[in-house]
Amino acid sequence: MTDRLYLPHSADKQTDETDARQRHALGKLLAAGAPVYDAPATSSRVLSLERDGFKRLLDEAAVGDTIRIADAARLLHAAD
Known part of the structure; x- marks a missing residue:
């Protein structure tokens, strides 16, 4: 079991x-x-x-791993 850290951010x-x-x-x-x-x-x-980072995380995560993110709102996106 592994903690995996997801860090989404703006490229600007x-x-x-x-x-x-x-x-x-x-x-x-x-x-x-x-x-x-x-x-x-x-x-x-x-x-x-x-x-790409999230896709790689999902590819590498295994049953029992924990995905950690500093702020769940970072998973969301703005409405079009």
Whole structure:
């Protein structure tokens, strides 16, 4: 059983700030060496299922693994 960390973020200039908050929230797991799945996108309208990092996470996750995310709202996208 493995903790897997999903870090969705914008690929624009806000990336460092967003990453810092998420990495702080998941700091203990990062320090323990949990696998990280970065998922940059050029728009918040890009669904997690369309992001390469999330696809890779789903491909590598196994039964019993735990997917951790700093903020569940990061899985959502803005309405068109």
